[in-house]
Amino acid sequence: MFDRRLIANFDWTLLILILTAATIGIINLYSSTSSWDISSLPIYLKQLYWLGIGFSIALCLTIFNYRHLEHLAIIAYVSCVGLLIAVLFFGKTIMGATRWIDLGLFNIQPSEVMKVVIIITLATFLSRHESPQRYSLTELIAPGLLLAIPVLLIMKQPDLGTAILLLFIGITMVLFAGIRRSALIVLSLLASCAIIGGWFMLHGYQKDRIRTFLDPERAPLGSGYHIIQSKIAVGSGGFWGKGFMQGTQSQLSFLPERHTDFAFSVFAEEWGLLGCTLLLGLYLFIILWGILIARKADSSFGMYLAIGITAMFFWHIFVNLGMVIGLLPVVGVPLPLFSYGGTSMVTTMIGVGLLLNISMRRFIF
Amino acid sequence: MALNNPQPDDPSRKQRFQWLTVAAIFFFALLGVRLWSLQIIYAEQYQLLSQKNRTRYIPIAAPRGPIFDRHGQLLVDNRPTFTVSVLRQEVIDKKILLQRLAIYLDNDWQQLESDWNKLLYYPRYRPIPLKSDIDRTLLEQLSENSVNLPGMLIEVQPMRSYPYHEVAAHLFGHIGAISEEELNLPQYRDYRAGNYIGKSGLEKHLEHYLKGISGEKLVEVDVKGKELRQLQVRAPLPGKSVFLTLDRDLQLHTEQAFGNQSGAAVVLDVNNGDILAMVSRPAFDPEMFARGITSNEWNNLVNNPDHPLQAKAISGQYPPGSTYKMVTALAALDAGVITPSTLIDCEGKIAIGNRDYRCWKERGHGLTNLNKALRESCDVWFYHVSLMVGIERMSAMARKLGLGRSYNLPLDNEQAGLIPVKSWKRKHYNTPWYKGQTANAAIGQGYVLATPLQLAVMTATIANGGTLYQPQLIKRIEDYTGNILKQASPIKLHESTLNQRNLSYVKHGMEEVVNHPRGTGKSSRLSGVIVAGKTGTAQVVRLKDDPEDGEKTGKEEEISYRHRDHALFVAYAPAQKPEIAVAVIVEHGQHGGSTAGPISRQILKHYFDNHQKTIGTKTTQQPLRSISNGESDV
Numbered sequence: 001m002f003d004r005r006l007i008a009n010f011d012w013t014l015l016i017l018i019l020t021a022a023t024i025g026i027i028n029l030y031s032s033t034s035s036w037d038i039s040s041l042p043i044y045l046k047q048l049y050w051l052g053i054g055f056s057i058a059l060c061l062t063i064f065n066y067r068h069l070e071h072l073a074i075i076a077y078v079s080c081v082g083l084l085i086a087v088l089f090f091g092k093t094i095m096g097a098t099r100w101i102d103l104g105l106f107n108i109q110p111s112e113v114m115k116v117v118i119i120i121t122l123a124t125f126l127s128r129h130e131s132p133q134r135y136s137l138t139e140l141i142a143p144g145l146l147l148a149i150p151v152l153l154i155m156k157q158p159d160l161g162t163a164i165l166l167l168f169i170g171i172t173m174v175l176f177a178g179i180r181r182s183a184l185i186v187l188s189l190l191a192s193c194a195i196i197g198g199w200f201m202l203h204g205y206q207k208d209r210i211r212t213f214l215d216p217e218r219a220p221l222g223s224g225y226h227i228i229q230s231k232i233a234v235g236s237g238g239f240w241g242k243g244f245m246q247g248t249q250s251q252l253s254f255l256p257e258r259h260t261d262f263a264f265s266v267f268a269e270e271w272g273l274l275g276c277t278l279l280l281g282l283y284l285f286i287i288l289w290g291i292l293i294a295r296k297a298d299s300s301f302g303m304y305l306a307i308g309i310t311a312m313f314f315w316h317i318f319v320n321l322g323m324v325i326g327l328l329p330v331v332g333v334p335l336p337l338f339s340y341g342g343t344s345m346v347t348t349m350i351g352v353g354l355l356l357n358i359s360m361r362r363f364i365f
Numbered sequence: 366m367a368l369n370n371p372q373p374d375d376p377s378r379k380q381r382f383q384w385l386t387v388a389a390i391f392f393f394a395l396l397g398v399r400l401w402s403l404q405i406i407y408a409e410q411y412q413l414l415s416q417k418n419r420t421r422y423i424p425i426a427a428p429r430g431p432i433f434d435r436h437g438q439l440l441v442d443n444r445p446t447f448t449v450s451v452l453r454q455e456v457i458d459k460k461i462l463l464q465r466l467a468i469y470l471d472n473d474w475q476q477l478e479s480d481w482n483k484l485l486y487y488p489r490y491r492p493i494p495l496k497s498d499i500d501r502t503l504l505e506q507l508s509e510n511s512v513n514l515p516g517m518l519i520e521v522q523p524m525r526s527y528p529y530h531e532v533a534a535h536l537f538g539h540i541g542a543i544s545e546e547e548l549n550l551p552q553y554r555d556y557r558a559g560n561y562i563g564k565s566g567l568e569k570h571l572e573h574y575l576k577g578i579s580g581e582k583l584v585e586v587d588v589k590g591k592e593l594r595q596l597q598v599r600a601p602l603p604g605k606s607v608f609l610t611l612d613r614d615l616q617l618h619t620e621q622a623f624g625n626q627s628g629a630a631v632v633l634d635v636n637n638g639d640i641l642a643m644v645s646r647p648a649f650d651p652e653m654f655a656r657g658i659t660s661n662e663w664n665n666l667v668n669n670p671d672h673p674l675q676a677k678a679i680s681g682q683y684p685p686g687s688t689y690k691m692v693t694a695l696a697a698l699d700a701g702v703i704t705p706s707t708l709i710d711c712e713g714k715i716a717i718g719n720r721d722y723r724c725w726k727e728r729g730h731g732l733t734n735l736n737k738a739l740r741e742s743c744d745v746w747f748y749h750v751s752l753m754v755g756i757e758r759m760s761a762m763a764r765k766l767g768l769g770r771s772y773n774l775p776l777d778n779e780q781a782g783l784i785p786v787k788s789w790k791r792k793h794y795n796t797p798w799y800k801g802q803t804a805n806a807a808i809g810q811g812y813v814l815a816t817p818l819q820l821a822v823m824t825a826t827i828a829n830g831g832t833l834y835q836p837q838l839i840k841r842i843e844d845y846t847g848n849i850l851k852q853a854s855p856i857k858l859h860e861s862t863l864n865q866r867n868l869s870y871v872k873h874g875m876e877e878v879v880n881h882p883r884g885t886g887k888s889s890r891l892s893g894v895i896v897a898g899k900t901g902t903a904q905v906v907r908l909k910d911d912p913e914d915g916e917k918t919g920k921e922e923e924i925s926y927r928h929r930d931h932a933l934f935v936a937y938a939p940a941q942k943p944e945i946a947v948a949v950i951v952e953h954g955q956h957g958g959s960t961a962g963p964i965s966r967q968i969l970k971h972y973f974d975n976h977q978k979t980i981g982t983k984t985t986q987q988p989l990r991s992i993s994n995g996e997s998d999v
Contacts (some may be wrong), residue, residue, distance in 0.1 A: 047504060070851075107801075149748065150881070230412050231403060231411065232414045232415050233415070233416065234403050235403040236411040236412040236414065236416075237404055238404055239404060239405060239408070246417055248418070249414075249419075252586070252587040252593070253587050254418050254419070255414075268400070268404070273405060276400050276404070277397065280393055280396060284389065285391065291386055295382050314389060314392070318393075321396050322396065322399075323397050325396070325403060326399075327396070
C-alpha cells in the first residue's frame with residue numbers, strides 16, 4: 001500500500017520551515033528562561049522534548065492517507081463535543097477556568113483537540129456539499145451549528161482565546177468555500193449585533209482586558225501591565241536589538257509570561273526589527289506554503305483540510321503577535337513553535353503532519 | 366471520488382486562493398508596520414522607559430556634620446546603627462513575617478503593622494524601617510534567622526549621637542524624620558521621605574551646614590526592586606563641622622552645679638561676647654529623638670512641670686529682681702540726680718501715692734548710700750532714686766546694657782524680654798504710667814522682664830566698661846577637608862557711652878556684694894579671685910500687693926514649692942580685669958545669695974582653676990583688704 005513516490009514527494013520545504021521556526025523558538029526560550037534557577041529540567045530542554053514528541057506524531061500522521069479522516073470526522077466531532085460537555089461537569093479548574101480533564105497520566109484539554117477536529121469536520125462537510133453556487137443563508141445553518149456548538153461550550157469554560165480562534169478558523173474555511181453576497185451582508189449585520197450583545201456576556205476579566213487594550217495606562221500595574229511591559233520590550237529593541245540574552249526587560253523579569261504568551265517580546269527585544277522581520281517572513285512563508293499545499297491538494301477534502309490547518313496557524317500567529325505588540329487585546333493565545341507548552345506544540349505538529357500528508361499525496365490520482 | 370476531485374481550473378476558486386494569499390500578506394504587513402512603528406519611530410521613547418525600568422537611583426545618606434566645642438572637643442557626632450527594615454516586594458507573607466519579627470523585637474505585631482502602614486507612601490523599592498538602633502545580640506539573632514524572615518533587611522544607618530546626652534541639649538535641639546508637610550516646603554526641596562532634619566536648636570538653624578550632600582548610586586534592579594549590580598556611585602559629602610564658642614568642661618560643670626534644681630545659666634566672655642556655657646535645666650536627651658521617641662517618653666517630657674523642653678536660658682523671661690538695681694543706679698548717676706554719696710534714710714518702707722513700698726528688711730537699713738544700697742540690696746534707696754531719675758532714663762540705660770532685645774541666636778524661641786516705658790504702657794494698656802510702677806521697675810519687678818542670656822550680657826557690658834558685644838555661639842564652620850567657611854569675630858553692637866567714673870562706683874558696689882561681710886552675695890566669694898556680683902529674687906506670685914525683695918522671709922517653709930520665688934545671681938570676675946560674666950537663675954530657689962550664688966561660684970571656680978595659667982596673675986593677687994573696708998563710705 002505504501003507508495004515509494006510518497007517519499008520522493010515528501011515536502012522537505014515545509015519540514016525545514018517548521019524546524020527552523022521551532023529551533024529559533026527554543027533558542028529564544030533558552031534566553032528568556034536562563035535567569036531561572038529551577039532544579040528540574042530547563043524549559044528549553046522540555047520544549048525540545050515536546051518538539052521531539054510532536055515531530056514523531058507528525059511523521060506518524062504522514063503514513064496513512066489523510067482521506068481516511070473524512071470517515072472519522074463525525075465520530076471525532078461527537079466525542080469531542082462530549083468531552084467539552086464533560087469538562088463543564090468534571091473538569092479540573094486551574095486559575096478560574098475549567099479547561100482540563102484529568103486522565104490520570106496526563107491532563108487533556110478538549111478545546112485544544114477541538115481545533116483539529118473542527119477543521120476535519122468542516123473540511124468533510126464543505127467538501128461534500130460543494131456546489132457551483134455559493135452558500136446561501138439557509139445552507140450555512142448546518143456548518144454554522146457545527147461551529148457554534150463547540151465555540152459556545154469553550155466560551156463557557158471560559159476560554160475566550162480558543163473560542164475566538166475556533167470561530168476565526170471556521171469562518172475562514174466557510175468564506176473560502178464561498179458565500180453569497182446577500183448572505184454575507186446579513187451575516188455581517190448579525191455579527192455586529194453579536195459583538196455588541198456579546199460584550200454583556202463577557203466575564204469581568206475579559207471586559208477588563210479589552211478595556212485595558214484600548215487604554216493600557218488605565219491600569220499600569222494591573223491588567224495593563226502586560227501590554228505596557230511588552231511594548232517597552234519590543235520598542236526598546238530598536239532596529240538591531242539588544243543582543244542575545246541581553247534584553248533587560250526579559251532578563252530582569254519585567255516582562256510577564258515571557259516563556260509562554262509573550263515569548264515573541266523577548267525575541268523582539270533581543271533581535272530588534274531585523275530579527276522580527278526575518279521571523280515574520282518565515283511565518284508568512286509557512287502560511288503561503290500551506291495555501292500552496294491546499295491549492296495542489298488531490299481532493300476537495302484535502303484542500304479544505306489544508307486551508308483549515310493553515311488558517312489555524314495564521315490566526316494563532318496573528319492574534320498572538322497582535323496582542324504582544326499592542327494591536328489586539330490580551331487573549332491567551334500561544335505563538336506556534338515559539339511559546340513554551342506541550343499542548344500547543346502537539347496541536348501544531350498534528351497540523352504539520354496533516355499538511356505533510358496532504359502535500360506528499362498531491363500528484364497521486 | 367469524483368465529487369472530491371479538485372477543480373484546479375475553476376476560475377472562482379483560483380480567485381479565492383488569490384484572495385487568501387493577499388489577505389495573509391496584508392495581515393502580516395499590518396504586523397510589520399506596527400513593529401516598525403514600535404521599534405523605529407518610538408524606539409527611543411521605549412528605550413528610555415526600559416532604562417527607567419531597570420535602573421534606580423538609590424540615595425546614600427550623607428553623615429551629618431559634627432559639632433565641636435571651642436577647643437575641638439566633640440559634642441555631637443554620628444555613629445553607625447543597625448535598623449530592621451522590610452523590603453515590601455520580597456515579603457512572601459506579611460502577617461507571618463510581622464508575627465515572627467514581633468517576637469524578636471519584643472513588640473506587638475499589630476503595632477509593627479501600623480508602623481508599616483504609616484510609611485506606605487515610600488517608593489516601593491525603599492525599605493520600610495521597623496526598629497532602629499538594635500543591639501548586637503538582636504542583630505546576630507536576626508541575621509542567623511534571616512532565612513525564615515523573607516523580606517527582612519538589616520540596614521546600616523548613621524545615627525545622630527550626643528555623647529553627653531542632656532548636656533547643652535537645648536542648644537543642639539533635636540533631629541527627626543522629615544514630615545510629609547515639610548517635604549512640600551521650598552527649603553526642603555532636595556530632601557526625600559525618610560531623611561532626618563534638624564527640628565529645633567542648632568540642628569535646625571544650622572541644617573544648611575550640617576546636612577551634607579547625599580550621594581547616589583545607580584543600580585540595576587529586577588522587577589522586584591532587588592539590587593543586582595551597581596552601575597555608578599557618587600559618594601556622599603559629609604556635613605560641615607561646626608565649632609561652638611562653648612567650653613565643654615565649663616558647660617559640663619555648669620550643668621552639674623544645678624543638681625536637681627531647675628533653672629538656667631549663661632556664661633559669657635566679657636571681652637568678645639562668646640557664649641562659654643549656656644544651660645537650661647532640666648533638660649532632655651536629644652538621642653531619644655534621633656532614635657525615635659516613644660509616646661511614653663514624649664508624654665513625660667511634655668507633662669513635666671519643670672518644662673525640660675524649654676530653653677530657659679534664652680526663652681525664659683523672668684523679672685530680674687535686684688539684679689536690675691545696677692541699671693537704676695547707673696541711670697541715676699548718668700543723669701546726675703545722685704552722687705555716690707547721696708544718702709537716703711531707709712526706714713523699711715516709703716509711701717508712694719496711697720501705697721506703702723517696703724524694703725525687704727523690715728526695720729530698714731538706716732542711712733544708706735549707693736555702695737551700701739547695692740551691697741545690702743536696699744529697696745527703699747532705689748525707690749527714692751528711681752522717682753528722681755524716672756522710668757524713661759532707667760529703661761534707656763537698661764537698653765544700653767543689652768536688656769530688652771533679642772540677639773537672633775541660631776536657636777528657637779529667643780525672647781526679647783521687656784523693658785517698659787510710658788509709651789509702651791499707653792499702647793498696651795491705654796493707661797498712664799504711675800510712679801509706683803517706676804519704683805517697682807527700679808528693683809526689677811513689675812513689668813520688667815529679662816532672659817538669663819540678657820542678664821549675662823548686662824553683666825558682661827558692665828564688666829567690660831560698657832561695650833555691648835553680640836553674644837555668639839558659633840566660633841567657626843569648616844568643611845570636612847578643613848577649609849574654614851565661616852569664622853566669627855567679635856561684633857560690637859555699640860561702643861561704651863557710659864561715664865567710666867559712674868560705672869566704677871557701681872562695680873565697686875558689686876564687688877562688695879560678694880566680698881563685704883554684710884554683702885548679700887557672700888556665698889559666691891572665691892579665694893584667689895575677686896568676684897563682683899549681685900543677688901536677685903524674682904517673684905513668682907504676688908502674695909502682697911507690693912513687691913519687695915526677699916520680703917517673705919520666715920514664711921518660706923509654708924509656701925509650696927511652685928509658689929516660691931526664683932533666685933538670681935549675676936557676677937563677673939576678676940573684678941579688676943574682668944574675663945567672664947555669669948548669670949544664674951534657680952527656679953523657686955528663693956534667695957539669690959543662697960541658691961544661685963553657689964552655682965555661680967562653682968562656675969567661676971571651675972573657670973579660674975582651669976585657666977589659672979592663662980589668666981594674668983596680677984588680678985588674682987589683689988588683696989581683698991582694699992575693698993573690704995567699703996563700710997567707711999557711709
